[in-house]
Amino acid sequence: MENTLQFGRFGGQFVPPPVVEALKELEAEFEKAIKDPEFWEEYNYILTEYVGRPSPLYYAENMTKDLGGGKIYLKREDLNHTGAHKINNTIGQILLAKRMGKKKVIAETGAGQHGVASATAAAMFGMQCDVYQGKEDIIRQKLNVFRMELLGATVHPVERGTQTLSDAVDAAIEAWVEDVENSFYLLGSAVGPHPYPTIVKEFQKIIGQEALEQIKEKEGRLPDYCIACVGGGSNAIGLFDAFVPYKEVKLIGVEGAGKGVDTELHAATMTKGTEGVIHGMNTIAIFNEDGTPKPVYSISAGLDYPGIGPEHAYLKDTGRVEYVPATDDEAVDAFKYLSEKEGIIPAIESSHAIAYAMKFAPTLDKDEVIILNLSGRGDKDVEAIKEYMDSKA
Incomplete structure (x- = not known):
């Protein structure tokens, strides 16, 4: 068993x-690809002509004036093709799969955005796509399930455990191991065994690269703060x-506190977790006393994960990034707030930030x-948020 950190x-x-x-085969192909100018030429061509990059850095003037403090810029990943940051990574990984001669991609998904992005990339390159999604998340994200199927993917319901993202990763x-x-395992977040956290960051770091240049152009300087929601952590690391x-520049990651960090119903990994091994990596996660991953909860299927990417664990350990929780109620209020103030319906994941x-x-x-990373749009969440608000009425 390899455990080089x-x-x-x-x-x-x-x-x-x-x-x-x-993984060794994957790492070798990845190392060759990122040194190949033709790989980056194709990747950047697709991101520009197909995905719609660069995504804008939008000054949220109404929100800024209403809150009465610092200037807020939104990095508009919600405007990407498929409606989230996930497509940046799936395009990069599908190009790796093509180089390796693979005919099928396997993906996990929680909120469905990575599943949709994987199905989209697979359709574009004529590959078979199998997506594993917890049964609970399939219920919460019916629209995205239909989108995946419309794009030609097969969605496999996972009925073990809490029937959410962690179980989908296992499945x-x-x-993948069986075939x-x-x-090709197209992993959706900056988690899992090496080299996946590095691969995902490589294809998501375009978010920050663009934002850095954009804020210099708009403000003539660096931002004071960057804020992003954190589940596994790909949009945040990006x-x-x-x-x-x-x-x-102070960096802040916001995780799902569910019903509150003092309850059992949360996914506040950094706030309540401990160091240990989950999904092939040593990181910070929430464990049972026997060392197994503990069931977690968030209104957001995309943040409903008991661990976090190992680089985030390192950034917390070194003090470079601060991680804070936000509850379901706070996220739903934020979902409504941005919709009303800016005419932008955000993903419930982004609403935590x-x-x-x-x-x-x-x-x-x-x-x-x-700079606040608006990691995705909220079309997928509207039905669930309406039910949540009706239940509170």
Whole structure:
């Protein structure tokens, strides 16, 4: 069993020997690809002509004036094709799968955005796509399930455990191991055994690279704060990576506190978790006393995960990033707030970051600047949020 770590004491490959061999093959192809100008030419062409990048950095003037504090800019990943940041990574990984001669991609999904992005990329490249999604999340995200099927993917309901994202990851990995010769595991977040956290960051860091140049153009300087929601952590690591070297820029990740961190119904990994091994990596996660992953809860299927990417664990451990919780109620209020103030319906995942900004921005001076990553749009969440609001009425 390989356990070389990549991020301080976090990361590694805590997986069976057959998987180690598949990961070595993947890492070798990845290392070759990122040194190949033709790979990047094709990747950037697709992101520009198909995905619609660069995504705008939008000054949220109404929100800024209403909150009465720092200036808020929204990095509009919701405007990407398929409606979220996930497509950046699926395009990169599908190009790797093509280079490796794979005919089928296997993916896991929670909120469905990664499933939709995987199905989209597979359709574009004529590959078979199998998506594993917890039965509970299938109920919560019916629209995205239909979109995946419309794009030609097969959605496999996962009925074990809490029937959510963590269980979907387990099922997807098992399916990949059974057909490792022909299939490519298209992992959706910056989690899992090495080299996946590094691969996902490589294809998501365009978010921060663009935002860095855009804020310099708009404000003539670096931002004071970057804020993003965190489940597994791909949109957050994508935004943060470009700013990590600049110590004067404070980085804040917002995780799902569910019904509250003092209840059993939360997914506040960084607030309540401990170090341990989950899904092939050493990271911070929420465990039962026997060391198994503990069931977690968030209104957001995309944040409903008991662990976090190992680089985030490292960034917390070193103090470079601060991680804070936001509850379901706060996220729903933020979902409504941005819709009303800016005419932008955000994903419920992103709404957790908005919720924190709503509390934080008023404490800042008017010349301080926040970049908030709007990781996805909220079409997929409207039905569930309506039910939630009706239940509270």
